[in-house]
Amino acid sequence: MPGLSIEVDPNVGSANYTTLIYLPDTSVDPSAPGPRLPNAWQQYDASAAGSRWYAAGATGSLINCTLASPCSFDELKAALPDAVITLSLGFRMDTPFIGAIDGLQVNNTVYDFGPLGARKLAVAP
Template identity: 35%
Template sequence: MNARFGVKRKVALGVTALAAIAVSAVSGSASAVTSENQGSSDHWGAITRNTIGSPVAALRNGPFGSFGVKGPSARPPYGRGSLGIEVADKSTSLTPPSEQVEFGNEVDFYGDRVLALKQVGFHVFQTGENVSYGGPGNMPNIRFEINPNLTAAPATTYSSMVWNSAPSPVTDRWSPYLNATTTGTWYLTGNAGTVTGCTLTAQCTFPQLKTALNDGGAQPTIYTAGVGKGRDYMWIGAVDGLRINRTVYDFEADGVRTRRAG
């Protein structure tokens, strides 16, 4: 799968071949805020540790449409750009053979409290083809890498906290805001999932997840935050307007801008 959006590429060594990962160089300072409550963040890009195969995670213009679609859903919800994501389902020598990509930030959220998360979500450009590949639930996700700090498992210092989005209510156009705190389900990877009961096979609501993590010990903390897809079905689409608490991350072709949520 080739990069299509004129972005900088990083190359990671896979099991049997070099895997090219399309990523965008992001410019600006997280502290630069304009009179329109806009700033920029320079710490976003493909998290190579969490990327498998040759997927695409590229800042781009659009998508606009699809053809015949008019009004607000025919353009990205913020600005003119978005984060384009492309993953294939049968393209590696691994088990499973599907790809995975994560576009995230390994700096700005480090040490933040998981239990302080109040608002999380995004807008998605879902297509009918994606639904045909894996059903209505074939959607990108939001992932926080965390230290769960569980009293019952003090040696467990790493888990991925993953949101599986509910299906988009529309296809071939931009969705409304999909709220990860009230829709979809969450799970924790590894031992933290087993201890809390929020596993891939027994997923939790957002309030249930926070209750399970709030077990009376030290506060769980965040390592990284990001959006991505895999490893399951082929998916080609886009994400924009990632919200984390009071900040909306506006993905544009020339970088990631920050906006204060209303």
């Protein structure tokens, strides 16, 4: 499954850059569907209970939220209360992936991804 990456200024310690990474393959219900079904649309909620995240580099070690020991989104937010999204939000794939990503909601905005790129679909209530 593709993961979600957010580049941030963590504003913790001396670090001024890190990537926060959502791990859909190790997240559990309700963050990730259970069971996962092939060839079916499924919904993931990266901020829900059961989510698994880590901070790359020195920031992860500083806040004890690493790939080897991921934390929940709530724990990540509590450890980085002053973090600011600085550059981008994107998807990452460490293995081949055949599929699609649709309906990404960030705060109150929903995005659709297609052959011509991303487009804003709607503002959620």
